[in-house]
Amino acid sequence: MHRAFTLILLILPTAAIANMVWPALYLVSGLYVWWVIVAGIAIEFIAIQRLFSLRPGRALLVDVSANAASAALGFILIPLAGLLYEIFPGLLVNWAFSWGTFNPVAWVATVLLAAGINVAVEGLVMKLAFKLPLARQTKLVLYATNLATVALAIYPMSQRLRNGA
Numbered sequence: 001m002h003r004a005f006t007l008i009l010l011i012l013p014t015a016a017i018a019n020m021v022w023p024a025l026y027l028v029s030g031l032y033v034w035w036v037i038v039a040g041i042a043i044e045f046i047a048i049q050r051l052f053s054l055r056p057g058r059a060l061l062v063d064v065s066a067n068a069a070s071a072a073l074g075f076i077l078i079p080l081a082g083l084l085y086e087i088f089p090g091l092l093v094n095w096a097f098s099w100g101t102f103n104p105v106a107w108v109a110t111v112l113l114a115a116g117i118n119v120a121v122e123g124l125v126m127k128l129a130f131k132l133p134l135a136r137q138t139k140l141v142l143y144a145t146n147l148a149t150v151a152l153a154i155y156p157m158s159q160r161l162r163n164g165a
Contacts, residue, residue, distance in 0.1 A: 024082020024110045028075060030153030040149035041067055044122075047145040052132050062130050066122035073121050074114070081113040111154070115146040122146070 030036060041063055048066075049059035086101060093105045119142045126132040 024079045024085070024114070027082075027110050027114055027150070027153055027157060028078050030155070030157035032071070032075075033153070033156040036149075036152050036156060037067075037071075039152055043149050044142075044145055047141060048126075051138055051141055062126060062132070065129060066125040069125045070118045070121040074117055077117045077121075078110075078114045081117060082110055085109050085113060107154075111147065111150050114150045115143055118146040118150065119143045 044067065045059055045063045048054065048063050049056065052059070052062070054062065085106065090101070090106060090109075094100065094103065097103070097105075099105075119139060123134050123139060123142065127134050
């Protein structure tokens with residue numbers, strides 16, 4: 001019962017976390033902008049088609065399925081990873097450099113973590129649902145591709161920050 005209550009508090013927005021903001025939350029908001037989604041699917045489509053030598057229709061099915069799963073799970077996992085980063089090592093980085101939460105190391109860590117989460121989820125979909133082989137080099141290419149697509153999400157997020165949102 002105690003674990004279920006803890007899980008509910010982590011998932012549901014509560015007064016205790018309502019005013020907490022860290023880079024991962026801003027990044028997640030940028031990941032769900034329509035043109036970021038379209039660009040991300042297009043970029044990953046090319047990588048998937050070439051990595052696995054798939055016909056365009058099959059590559060698009062794999063791409064959309066994998067991205068749907070990573071979008072659904074990433075909505076929770078990316079902010080959770082950002083929060084865990086802020087606990088450690090973020091507190092240490094902030095203390096060592098007298099920085100606040102929004103610092104260069106936190107932004108880089110957030111993008112790296114988000115890309116890693118996306119590859120983990122998308123890789124599972126590719127492996128389990130589509131029986132595609134995921135060699136180490138394939139995972140590295142998928143990670144680089146996801147770094148590019150996650151980096152796209154920084155632009156709409158930076159515009160929101162610039163406009164004071």
